Amino acid sequence: MYSVKFHWKVLILLISVFYCLGENDMQVQLNDDVLGLIVFKSDLNDPSSYLASWNEDDVNPCSWKFIQCNPQSGRVSEVSLDGLGLSGKIGIGLEKLQHLKVLSLSHNNFSGSFSPTFTLPSTIQRLNLSHNGLFGLITNTFVNMSSIRFLDLSENSLSGTIPENFFDSCSSLHYLSLGGNMFEGSIPSTISRCLSLNSLNLSNNRFSGYVDFNGIWLLNRLRNLDLSNNALSGYLPNGISAIHNLKEILLHGNKFSGSLPSDIGLCLHLNRLDFSDNQFSGELAESLGRLNSLSYFKASNNLLTGELRQWIGNMTSLEYLELSNNQFTGRIPQSMVSCAKLSVIRLGGNGFNGSIPEGLFGLGLEEIDFSDNDLIGSIPAGSSRLLETLTNLDLSKNRLQGIIPAEIGLLSKLQYLNLSWNDLHSQIPPEFGLLQSLTVLDLRNIAAYGPIPADICDSGNLAILELDGNSLKGSIPEAIGNCSSLYLLSLSHNNLTGSIPRSMSKLNKLKILKLEFNELSGEIPMDLGMLQNLLAVNISYNRLTGRLPTSTIFQNLDKTSLEGNLGLCSPLLKGPCTMNVPKPLVLDPNGHNNQIGPNRDRSESSMSNTIRHHRFLSVSAIVAISASFVIMLGVVAICLVNVSVRKRLSFVDSALESMCSSSSRSGCPPSGKLILFDLNSSLDGISNPESLLNKASEIGEGVFGTVYKIPQGSHRRTLAMKKLITSNIIQYPEDFDREVRILGKARHPNLIELKGYYWTPHLQILVTEYAPNGSLQSKLHERLPSTPPLSWPNRFKILFGTAKGLAHLHHSYRPPIIHYNIKPSNILLDENHNPKISDFGLARLLTKLDQHVMSNRFQSALGYVAPELACQSLRVNEKCDVYGFGVMILELVTGRRPVEYGEDNVLILNDHVRVLLEEGNVLECVDPTMNEYPDDEVVPILKLAMVCTSQIPSSRPSMTEVVQILQLIKTPVPHRMEVF
Incomplete structure (x- = not known):
């Protein structure tokens, strides 16, 4: 004690x-x-x-x-x-x-x-x-x-909310930052009284309502204004020029509307402007041309109109310009060439016309995006500066003509090249094989002709190759097997001939293969069945023959992925097929004249003559034919069984999901790409986390899947990956992405941080923070004799931290995030025994969230499951987590499992402690491995557990109340109140 x-x-x-x-x-x-x-x-x-x-x-x-x-x-x-x-x-x-x-x-x-x-x-x-x-x-x-x-x-x-009178007496305030919280409601109007304010940051909250910018313009000492990523609305009136020293305005991610202030160009010290993702309209103010100190200007995803005027060339310090997804028209100003410091220019998704300004490709640009406009003319040749700097070039969805410049092959840092949906009428330059950094090459629908260059994958880094909708001829080069990094290969709607090269079986990372609408012939190489990562294949409308490879993906192909190949053998296809099996022996040496081939121009007399010859088959031939017939019946039977259980795979959707996210040009999540929410995070260059999921790195298994430890380099923290079970997990990538990102925003010291995910139609992985001290389960029930037991201070710390984490989930989000599965195996411990709740909110990833699914899903949590989870008539809410927390209290204090089976009886820990409490002997159930513990903390905590595990949900306290009770229990003796 x-x-x-x-x-x-x-x-x-x-x-x-x-x-x-x-x-x-x-x-x-x-x-x-x-x-x-x-x-x-x-x-x-x-x-x-x-x-x-x-x-x-x-x-x-x-x-x-x-x-x-x-x-x-x-x-x-x-x-x-x-x-x-x-x-x-x-x-x-x-x-x-x-x-x-x-x-x-x-x-x-x-x-x-x-x-x-x-x-x-x-x-x-x-x-x-x-x-x-x-x-x-x-x-x-x-x-x-x-x-x-x-x-x-x-x-x-x-x-x-921020109290309206919070800023009543703020005349001395110079710096205010409330960003990255969950404040809501309106911004108090009294903030306009903070006349000494230099920096105001209210970003990344849930503020809403109308913002009176006339009041903010009174803060004439303001240098930095950041209201980004809220739900604020309102207009930007003139008067901003009164703030002479303003350097930064960040308003992106709100609902602001109207035109931009016409006097904004009078704030001559402005260095950074971000108006993106709002509803601003009208033309850009001409006074912007006076901002020759501005280095960053972003106004994408608005309703801005008009032409981009020549004054933009006066912004000589501009390094980053993004005006994509607006309604701009007219030509791209030639004066933009004067912006010599430009490194990123994004003008995609507008109505710009005319040709690309001459000389613009002579700047040292790192990224160019002119996609989805109405540009004409040819692709300019780049200067020596551009060859050394350009990493991304997107000119897709325009009306560009002419050949593809061979100089593109000299862009040593180019990673992403998209020229699709133009009218280039060009051969694919063989110099593309020199692009050592290229990972995405999209040349769809550009009227390309000629062969596919054999050395197109010489770099070995190409991950996406899309050449659909062209007039390419010749065979698929055998050297395609050198494209070892490919995960999307799309060659559909061309005039390719010859057979599918066997070397394609070397593409071990390949996930999507599109070869439809060509003139490919011959048999499909059986080795393609060894491609373990292959998720989707389309080989329809070719001249392919023979059997399909025996792998799951080929045997489960949809009819739409096979049709148009009259020589393929599949129960899904009508008509004859050409089997690649040995022909039976024929006794008559002239019997080959009797075989029916594709030319059916034999005369009636020839047929009669053949019949009259009474040809006989040998016994061995009869046996061979019979065996072949039996084998064919077996193949057909197996295929029919497979058809009955086949899940229809929509290839086009999968390919589009893969492409859109790999190019990072849309909001859809990728198929087979690692997404990390923190841009500064990485997995030591590992892009395919599937390769890390081996038995040696496995550290646990739970209700939602298997957990693996992912060691990092010496300067990075170890991470963990959870390979999710596939049953009942969301299968639509955009839904999965949305739900996981919601969970990724749940940050608290007592929650395991969700850092990213990896998604394919058949595999979902969550990347999380790693807890080095294992789970509470291992500390309580899997402890080695040489390992000391948990001390009471550590047990209380674990209880208190878990309660705070649950309170954060329940009371900081609307709707609340319910865990549904609170138990020691889901409480992980850091190096200081601080608890971190894992698997929180993963029930959101289930396709069907109801009592039946939940009760079946959590059968393994015997003793922790709240009664209402198994009762259809009771509404399930966050009180089920309170019940699980109460049982966990009992387990932590007693060191026993919630249900224990003896030879003649079953001990229910909840009932056992309740009886001891009523008899006044509750300290008899305390874990005997603890040498010291304070009676005046243990007893009220056990009473709290009894309240938390009430059979009636409404009788249980909220987790906020639990936190307050635990605070009172831990208060020093002179100030402690009687809790129960």
Whole structure:
């Protein structure tokens, strides 16, 4: 048992020091600082012992690490603990630091919410709590806005509305960042009173409603304005020119409308403008031409009209220009050539006409997108600068003519080339084989002719090759087998002849193969059946013969993928087929004249003469024919069985999904491509995570699939992959992408972070954070004798953290994210035994979410399943997670499983603890492997478990209430209230 409470020890010690030193004011003040910091430290978890120098025996904290004091008064003026990996709550100890000016706790794992009565010292001028796990509301009293100059609460999980009077006294505020939270409602109009404001960031929240920009234009000291990724609306009136020092305006991802301010060009210091993904209309203001300091201008996905004027050439500092998906018309201005620093230009999805300006391809551009316009003329030849810089070139869906310049083959960094849907009438330059970095080549429907160059894949990096809808002739080159990186090969609607090369069986990464509407002949190489990753094939309307390869994909092909080949053997096709089996022996040496071939011009007399010869077959021939007949019957029978269970595969949809996402030109998710939500993340260059799913890296298996450990390089954190079960999982890629991205936004220190996914029609993988300490299940029930048992502090930490994680899922999202399967195997532990909930929200990925599916899906969670999950008449909500959490409390405290089977009886842990509580002997059920534990914490926690596992859902508390109860249980003895 704990013999003494830490806070009492601190308090007694400081009182003793106080009487030893006397009662002068300075000593009292110094004791206040020490007391406040020690109490603050007591609420923290410091895994790396950064705060070891904070000693309660010291009278003066000014020598402690990360503490600065005022040299005149000796009082603590600054506490800076950024990026130390600290966790816990921001406690009341800070209220003691009455001379504190700087408090910086960013990039840690602080959690919890602000109490309505919590107030930081009124002297604070700089407060930085960014990049933590704080949640809940903020009040207008927790910080003194009249003295604060710098306030950063970004990248937390704070929610609710900002009080309208929050900015009543903000005249000293210079910097405000609330970005990356879940604030909602309107932006308080009182923000216009913050006349000293230099930077305002409210991005990536859920703010909505009308924004009065007339008030914002009053902030004439503003330099940075970021309202992006909310649901805000309103118009941008003139008057912005009053903000002379404005450098950045980011308004993308909202519902703003109307035209852009005509005086915006008078903000001469503007460096970055992003108006994309709104509803802005009208022409661009001519005054924009005065912004010769502007380097980034993005206004894509709006309703902008008119022509792009010559004044754009005056923006000589412009590096990034994106105006795609608007309604611009006219020619691309020749003056754009004067923007010598341009590296990215995207004008796709408009109505631009005329030719590409001469000289534009002479700039050192990295990306050019002129797709989906009405451009004419030829493709310009690039300069030596362009050859060294260009990575992406998209000129698709225009009316360009002429040959494909051979110089394109000299673009050493080119990765993406799309010239499709033009009228080029050109051969494919053999120089394309020199493109060492090329991964996507799309030349569909360009009226190309001639052969496919044999060395088109010499680089070995090509992943997508699409040559459909042309007039290509000749055979598919045998060298196609060198395209070792291909996962989409599409050669349909051409005039290709000859056989399918056997070398194609070397394309081990190939997922989609389109060869329809050609003149290919001969038999399909049986080796193609060895392509394990192949998902979709279309070989219709050729002259192919013989049997299909025996692999699953070929045997399950849809009729539409086979028809038009009268020589193919398949029960789906009508008419004769040519079998590639040995012919039976014929006794008559002239019997070959009697075989019926494709030319049926034999005369009637010849037929009669043949019949009259009474040809006989040998016994061996009869046996051979009979065997062949039996084999054919067997093949037909097997094929008919396969047809009865075949899932219809829509090839065109699969190919389009694969292509659109590989080119990153649309919002649809890719087929067979790894998507990481954090652009700075990577898997050490691994693009095909399927290769990592081996038995050696398997670390667990659960309801939704198998988990694998993916080690990273020395400078990257280890990740995990969950290979999802395919039954009942969403099969439409856009639906899967939408649901996974919703889960990816659920960020909290006590949730396993979802970092990305990998999708194909037959395989779905989630990429997640890796927890090095395994699961709670392994700590409780699979512990080796040499491993010490969990201590009570760690058990309480796990309970408390899990409760906070669940509360975040239930109360920070609308609709709430319900886990449905809370149990120790889904509670993972980091290196400091901080709990992280895994598999949360994965029920969203089920195609049918109802009681029947859920009860069957979670049979393995015996003892954890709430009664309503198995009862059709009860409505399922987040209270089922509360039930599972209650059972987990019992398991953590007792160390026993929720259901245990003996020789003569079955022990239900819930009922067992309830009986002991009623008898007053509940401590008898506490895990005997724990040597020390506080009775006054264990008993109320067990009572909490009884309430959580009530059979009636409405009788259970919410997870927010559970968190509050656990906070009360852990409160130091003098302040603890009776909970139950």
